[in-house]
Amino acid sequence: MGDLIQPRVLKGFRDVLPDQEAARRKILETIEEVCTTFGFVPIDTPALEYSEVLLGKGGGETDKQVYQFSDHGGRDVALRFDLTVPFARYMAAHSRELYLPFKRYHFGKVYRGENTQKGRYREFMQCDFDCVGVDSPAADMEILLMMHRAFTQLGIRGVEIRLSHRGIFNRFLDHLGVRENSVEILRSVDKLKKIGREKTLDLLRSLVSAEQAESILSFITPRDSNAETLAAMEDLAGGPGEDSGRVSTILSWADSLGLGSSFILDPSITRGLDYYTGIVYETFLQEIPEIGSVCSGGRYNNLAGLYTKEQLPGVGSSIGLDRLVAALEELGRLEDQSSAADVIVFCMDDSLMAQYLGVAQAFRDAGFRAEVYPENRKLGPQFSYAEKKHIPLGIILGEEEHSRGTLQLRDLRQRQSIPGLSLEEALARATELIS
Amino acid sequence: MGDLIQPRVLKGFRDVLPDQEAARRKILETIEEVCTTFGFVPIDTPALEYSEVLLGKGGGETDKQVYQFSDHGGRDVALRFDLTVPFARYMAAHSRELYLPFKRYHFGKVYRGENTQKGRYREFMQCDFDCVGVDSPAADMEILLMMHRAFTQLGIRGVEIRLSHRGIFNRFLDHLGVRENSVEILRSVDKLKKIGREKTLDLLRSLVSAEQAESILSFITPRDSNAETLAAMEDLAGGPGEDSGRVSTILSWADSLGLGSSFILDPSITRGLDYYTGIVYETFLQEIPEIGSVCSGGRYNNLAGLYTKEQLPGVGSSIGLDRLVAALEELGRLEDQSSAADVIVFCMDDSLMAQYLGVAQAFRDAGFRAEVYPENRKLGPQFSYAEKKHIPLGIILGEEEHSRGTLQLRDLRQRQSIPGLSLEEALARATELIS
The missing domain is CATH 3.40.50.800 (Anticodon-binding domain)
Structure with a gap:
């Protein structure tokens, strides 16, 4: 026998020990049960795909993080970096075998060669659920209810689902006359929770006039109640619209289902540069808000435009299992090591x-x-x-x-x-x- | 918008549609329940590892099938091609956090760039369960019982677990004086079910004398009962030993548990070139034997020798989910499309x-x-x-x-x-x- 090989794992990758894996599987099971309870069906896609399919024909910011290589047949292939792009491809590939609205869930590992500082992993599990093929507030609501139920079933109280609507935000930027700067403005607004009001204001002042910056900061500030926030948003966006009407409908449904206190209208939620066009949301745990959003998503108007001319609007959410596990661990909810046998x-x-x-x-x-x-x-x-x-x-x-x-x-x-x-x-x- | 990208998947990879994915998840759930019912605990390991860890320092026949590439940091990495090698590395890496005997299960996807003819996939799901750290017939038996229970719980009757013992086979080859040809002999014997007796005999005759070839064929032929088969094996191997005693013990336990008819002593089962040293087994479905073994494994005397000096004997099994699903489909047991909601x-x-x-x-x-x-x-x-x-x-x-x-x-x-x-x-x- 020669020298021993060091049994190491790659940086950013992990072995999971039995107690933690058992806890992870229980959490996944709970989330899956919520999905099936809402009539969502499971799908699966390959972890490895053609690079062109995953990255499009150009190349974006993500590309550097993608595990991309040439396979035995000389094909340019890559490991998936999220479950959304494969889902878009899937919908385009199987449109004739599927039906609309299509409510699916998909749990799977994704790969990103990110900087591994601050506890980021290069292989992590995502739990996605989307309803595609319909643009209605009821579809938005079902996704929001699923998120709420998932956290309730996981025994987490004090969940805050903070939501907004990209349409109102865009109308506001139009109204303010700064729509052409919207990408940079969104990027700045997205940093509010991390860097605070003053620094966000500084960033905005470098993009627009001081007065406009103040106005943006005012727009993204929640008021004392959802109704007041919505009124202020409508006011600053130039009046009510389909977008704010939908938000109002969703909030009133939440109230009528007795869940009003979990849904907070927060116009600073924009999901940054993502492809969302309608409602957007992030989920925070009141007990540990500093861990950030554990579940987020929104409505998009065209899922699979890269692959098909069929317009597929939809709404969906993604739970990052690893951040959720970290949160539960910090809350001491993972401690009770369950028995491996009776x-x-x-x-x-x-x-x-x-x-x-x-x-x-x-x-x-x-x-x-x-x-x-x-x-x-x-x-x-x-x-x-x-x-x-x-x-x-x-x-x-x-x-x-x-x-x-x-x-x-x-x-x-x-x-x-x-x-x-x-x-x-x-x-x-x-x-x-x-x- | 430019040209559309064709929403294709790589050859040998698959999308899974909802009805089939729901059925697959139910099967996995059933197998997992069997594992937890026997006190086995779950683990997880990365899909991507250092190539050296997965392939050792040399390079074998598998290497050409391995998805191997250089990552962003210039590391030589590869996708796992089975769950055994990562398990060996895991045991070596975590010996201080774990305890022995360690009974674990691990379900995960593995990757092999194999020829995709005859319905082979390049990404497929394996369900492995092993008991490591003890060399006892009771551990062998528990793995066999788990296999039996898994198929029973899946509603499959007529399961034949065909088993043998590599130790007896080796003793027989010694006794016959052809041990130095054992690799080629094993390879020939392994083909018996595919090519039949005559062609196997031809192959053997090219390796050993005609008389010896006849003797090998006689050795690998099951008799009318397990007892007669065992007696013939012992006779040809030069008498009883610990190995044949263990087989006898296992078969008598199966009888006493009322499962005797499912366990067939079949000396043609050798698991070819695998690293097994003790009992070996394959599982066939009486209704469709032609699909081949749907679950196989055996006992090995040193799991993690590449990574640690600690000797880790063990016994384990692997169910190939895809072949099992194909079998159930052929038997019409996957047809009943279950409801996506009530x-x-x-x-x-x-x-x-x-x-x-x-x-x-x-x-x-x-x-x-x-x-x-x-x-x-x-x-x-x-x-x-x-x-x-x-x-x-x-x-x-x-x-x-x-x-x-x-x-x-x-x-x-x-x-x-x-x-x-x-x-x-x-x-x-x-x-x-x-x-």
Whole structure:
């Protein structure tokens, strides 16, 4: 054997240990259940695609972050960097097999060779859900309700879904006569939460007149209530429109569903340079707002324009699993390490292994998660193994129990044993102890 | 807007449409449930790794199939081509955080630039489960039981787990005096199921004497019962040993658990050139044996030797999801397109949208999957949408129902309506209709 190879992972990539992976899978399961509860259907797409498909024919700011290479056949290929572009391609490719409105979810890993400072990863999981093929406030609302339900189901209270509408913002910039600077203005406004009012004002003053900068800052400032904010936005944008009417409708539906307090009209939400055209939103956790948005999205008027002439309006959201996990960890909601099994059958004597396997099977058939310690060792290491896996119950079946035809059930949390049980009794007691 | 980009996917890669993706996710869920039922814990590893880590310092036959490239930082990286090598690296990297025996499962996509003829994919999903850190027949047995339970839970009857033991095979080759040809002999034996006895014999005759070739063919031929097969194997291998004793133990446990008929001792199973050293197995479906093995694996004596001096024996299995899905499709077990929602609230009047959202929410709170049709269109297209998603129940709430404060529940399968219901009554009737 030669030198050992160092078992390292690439910078920005991670191994996930069992306790955390179990927690991650539970979160994914919860989000998936919310998606199916709203009638959304799953799809899948390849992680590797033609570069042209993912990046278009030009090249943008993202390109440097993309894992792009030449495959065996000399094809220019790349790893996907989000789930939106593959979804757009998918809709164009399968329009004849699909139906509209198409409500889909897609959970998958994406790849970005970003700077790994400040806890960014180069491989991370996104959970996207979109409703495509219809431009209606009801579709917007369903996405917002899904976001709300996901956080509720995850046991997170104090969720703030902060929303706005790009259409009102654009009308306001028109009205102010600064529409041609909109890209830079959006970029500055987007920094408000990070750099504060004064610095944002400085940035804006370098783009427009001092008076206009003040006006922009006024526009993006929420008032005391959603109604007042909306009135101020309409006022500064030159009056009401379809856009502000839609926002009003959405907020009134939220009220009528008893969820009004979770939805905050916040005109500083613009989703920066993204391709949104209608409502836009970000989600903050009141307990740790500093972690930033854990779920965001908005309405776009043309998903798949790169690939098809069919105009596909839609609305969607994306949950970044990794930031959400970080948030839950910080809130101490990931601590409760769940058990890897309900029952462990300890090995006291190799010659009784057939019995151990049978007992474990009986527990499984009764709906328990059960495992057998697969070799005869001292009880100390076996107990310590059970503890590492947070297993609450053990079965002890040695020479003595075997000769009497009984089992001993041990509550590993309380360190108490119940001897002299038949298998049926052990199953019954286990049910009591675990439920 | 310039020319459209063709929304194509790479050869050997696939989009998955919703019905099939839903079925795939159900299968994965079932396999995962089996893993957790046996106390196995989940892990995750990156899809992209250092090439050296995945390929070792030399280069083997697989290398040409590996997606390997240079990343932004000039690192030589590759997409994983299986889950075993990353698992070996993981065990070496985290030995201090983990405990032994370590029972883990890992489901993930792997990448091989293989020839795409005969329905092979370049991106495919593997479901691996292994028990590492112990060399005992009980650990072997648990993996075999998991395989059996997975297929039972998937509703597949007539599963044949065909197993053998590499140790007995090696002893037999020693005894026959042809051990130095073992690589070529294994390769020939491995082809038996594909090319038949005569051609296998021809291949063997080119490697060893005619008499020896006959002896090898005799060795790999199952007899009328497992006991007779084992006796013949022991006889040809020069007598009983720990290896054949272990096989005997495993088969007797299978009998005592009432599963004996699913386990067939088949000495032609060798897993070819793989790194196995103990028991080896493949799984065939009696209804479609021609699809080949849908789950295979075995025992190895040193998982992570490339990365650590710690000797890690283990036993594991791998289910290829794609071949399994193909098998289930062929058996017609994937046809039953499951519903994407239980209830759809049709949109009869945009001004009643607040009511529709409320009704859907009430259904969700009662445990139904419910969606709202998000805009006012004729009922025809709305019904056809519901049909495409296999949704069994609809709610009709128009002007008339609204003025009376009632709902109409429609059984979309039977095309029957139940008018004049309160929300509570509709929930109760829906429960009856769906359960």
